[in-house]
Amino acid sequence: MIEQIRNNKLLSFAVIVVALQVLGAIFAPLLGLQDPYAQVIVQRMKGPNLLNFLGTDQLGRDVLSRIVYGYRASLLTCVTAVVLALVVGGTLGMLAAYYRGWFDRIIMRFMDVLFAFPIMLLAIAVIAILGPSAWSAAIAIAIVYAPIFARLLRGPALVICESEYVNGAKAIGASDFRIIFLHLLPNLSSVVLVQTSLLLSAAILVEASLSFLGLGSQPPIPSLGLMLSEGRNFLLLAPWPAVFAGFAILFLSFGFNLLGDALRDTLDPRLRKAS
Template sequence: MPELVKNELPIKSNVQKDEVISPWKEAWRSFRKNKLALVGTTIVLFFVFLAVFAPVIAPAGIDDKALVNRLKPPSSENWLGTDDFGRDILSRIIYGARISLWVGLLSVLGSAVVGSFLGILAGYYGRWIDTLISRVFDIMLAFPSILLAIAVVAVLGPSLQNALIAIAIINVPNFGRLIRSRVLSVKEEEYITAAKAVGMKDSRILLHHILPNSMAPIIVQGSLAIATAIIEAAALGFLGMGAQPPNPEWGKMLADSKQYLIQAPWTMIFPGLAVMLTVLGFNLMGDGLRDALDPKMKQ
C-alpha cells in the first residue's frame, strides 16, 4: 500500500497583531485630523516666526520717527501706514508680536507651575491643606480677573514686567483647581495604592506618577490661557499699566491711536487685527488639543 505523503503547509493567519500606539502619538494623529486646529497652529507659528525674525523682517525700527510721514495711509512704502509720529505700523506690529507672545508664554508658564504645585498639594494631602488652598483660590476667583490684575499692577507699578506678574497671579487659581480635581481622581487609582503599599515616598509618587498623568489638562488649559493672557496684556497696555513707550505693545498702540479712529482708522485696525488673529490661533489650537487629549471628547 503506497505511503500517503502529507504535505504540511504553513497556515497563514489573518489575525494581525494590534499595533501598540502611545497615548501621545494617538493624540497627535487626532490633532492632525482637526482642520481648524491646524489653521490655529499655522496662525500661531506665523506670529512666532514674526517674533523670532523681527529684526530681519521689519522694514524699520520700532521708534524710527518721521513727522513728515505722519498718519500716512497704507502704501507701497508703508504697507500698513504710519502712526501719529510717522512710525511704520507694520514694523511695530512685528516687534509687538515679541512682547505679546513673551508675556503670554511666560505668564502662563509661571501660573501653571505655581497653580499645579498648589493644586497637587491640595488634592493629594487634603484636609486643612486642601481647605486653605481652596479658600484662597475662591477668594481670588471672586474678583474679576482684569480688576485683580489692575490692582496688582497698581501696587507694583506700571511696567511690562509687573503686568506679566499680575497676569500670572490671576491665572493661578484656574490651573490650581483644574489640577486638584485631576489629582483627586488619579490618587484613587490602583497603581497609586500599590506605590504607597511598597513604601514609595510621597514626593516620588507626585513627580513620577500623579504629575505625568495630569499633564494633558495642563497642556490644554495652558494653550487656552495664553490667548487670555494676550488679551489681558493688551487691556493693561490700553489702560497705560502695561508696556511703556516706546515699546510697541499692541494694546498700547490701540490706546495711542484711539483719538485718530476717524482721521486714520488704520492706526487702530491693524493692531486690533493682530490681537484678534493671535488669540484666535491659540483658541483654535487649544480646542484641537482638548479634543485630542480628552478621552471624553473622542468618539
Template sequence: MSAADIRTDAVRKGGFDPSAGARSRWLRPSLYNISLAMIVVIGFVAIAAPFVAPYDPLQQDILQRLKGPSTAHWLGTDWLGRDILSRIIYGLRSSLSISAGAVFVALLAGGILGLAAAYYKGWTDRIIMRLMDILFAFPVMLLAIGVIALLGPGRFPTGAAIAIVYTPIFARLLRAPALVVAASDYVLSARAIGASDLRIIAFHILPNLASVILVQVSLLLSTAILVEASLSFLGLGTQPPLPSLGMMLSEGRNFLFLAPWAAVFAGLAILIVAFALNLFGDALRDDLDPRLK
C-alpha cells in the first residue's frame, strides 16, 4: 500500500492527517508575521512621531476647524483646527509608552512576588497570595480609578494605576508554573550542591517561564492600551493639550454628527493597536505552547 493510500485510510477512519500539521505550520507563521509587521510599523511610527507627523499636534488653526479629510489634512481636523493624523501619531506614542512602562513594572513586581511565593512556599506563599487576592478582587477599572483618585490625573498616575492593577495578574500567572519547576529534579540537585536561592531562581526557574512571560506580556499590553484609553476618555489619563487616543475619542463624540472623523479615526487607531497585539500574543502562544502543536 502506498503512502497516499495509508494517509487516506487514516483520515477515513478518523486518524491524524500528517498534511494537517504541515498546513498549520504554514498558516501559523503567516499570522505571526502579519501581527509582527503591524507591531513594528506601529512602533516605528510612535518612536519617529516628530519626523512622521505632518503637523505639530498642538498647533491650532481656527479657520480650519472641523474640516473633513483632504490632501492638506489626510484625516481632517478637530474642533480646534488641529491635524487629526498628527494627534493620532503622537497619541500612539503616549499610549504605548504609558502601557509598556506599566506592564514592565507590573511584570517586575508581580514576577518577583510570584516567584518568591512559589520558591519559599509556606507562610511566604500564603501572605503574598492573599495580598494579591485582595488586589485581584477589585474590578480593573475601579481599582485604577481609585489609584488615580489618590495620585491625581496625569500620565504617571495612569501608568502607576495600570501597573498596580496588573501586578497580581503576573504574580498568580508565574506562581503556578514556578511551583512545578521548583519541584523538579534539577532544581533539587542545585539546592543539594549549595546553589544560592537567587542563582536557582535566576538561572534554573526563570528561563523555563520565558514563553509564559512573552505571551502574557503581549496579551496584557493590548488590554493596557484599552485601559489607558478608557482612563483618558474619562478625563483621568493624559491631560490636555497633550494628545491621547482616549481623550480624542472623548472630544470627538461631542461632534459625532457634525464631524465624525475625529472620533472614528481615534477609535480605529485603538482597535488596530489592540488587534495587532492580541493577534501577536495568540500566534506566539500557538508557537510556544507544546500542547497546541
C-alpha cells in the first residue's frame, strides 16, 4: 500500500492534503495559536494582520485559531458519524447477504425507507428529536449514511458468500461470526476504505450545513458551518470570517473526496488495467 501511494502522484497529493488538515486539527493546542474563545472587543472585525493572520470576527476572536479548532469539531463529528454508519449499516448489509431470505428482505426494505427521505430532511428530523448538538448531528448523519454502507457491502458480499473458501469454512463447522468477520469483511476492505473516504467528504458538507442552520455544534464551540453562519451578517463590514470558513470547508471536503477518488483508482483492478 505504501508503494502504491509513492507511485501514484494523485494519491500522494491527496494523502498530504488530508494529513495536513487532520494533523493540524489534532495538534491544534501545540501550534501556538491564540485562544479561539478569547474575545477582544477592541480588535473586532479587523482585517488580516501580523497579530491575526486571517483577521478577527465580530467579537474580536482570532479567525485562524477558530478555523483550526473548527476542523477539530467538524472532523470529530463526521468521523464519529461515518464510523457509526459503517458499523451499523455495513454489519446489516453483510448479515443480509449471508442469511438472505426474509432477513435480507426486511433489512433492505427498511434501508429503502430511509433512502426515500432527502438527506437533510431526515437529518433535521433526527436532530429535532434529539436536540441540537454536535453528537446529535453525528447520530443524524450516521442514520442518513447507514443505508449506503448496507447496500454497498451487500452486493459484493453476496458474491463472496458463494465462493469456495466460504463454503469450505461452513463445511468444517466455522461459526457464522467467524465467516462474516474473518472471511467476508477482509475481502470488502477496499470497498469500505474508498466509500468511507467519499462519505467523509459528503458528511463534512452535511455537518457544515447543519451547523449553519444552528443544529450542530452550539456557540461558543468553534465550528466551520457556525462561523459561516455568523460571518454572513457582516459580509460588507468584515467578509474574512465567512470567506475563510467557507474555504476551510471546501478544502476539507475536497481533500477527502480527492482521497476517495484516488483510492478507488488505485484499488479497483479494472481501473488499474484500463490505465
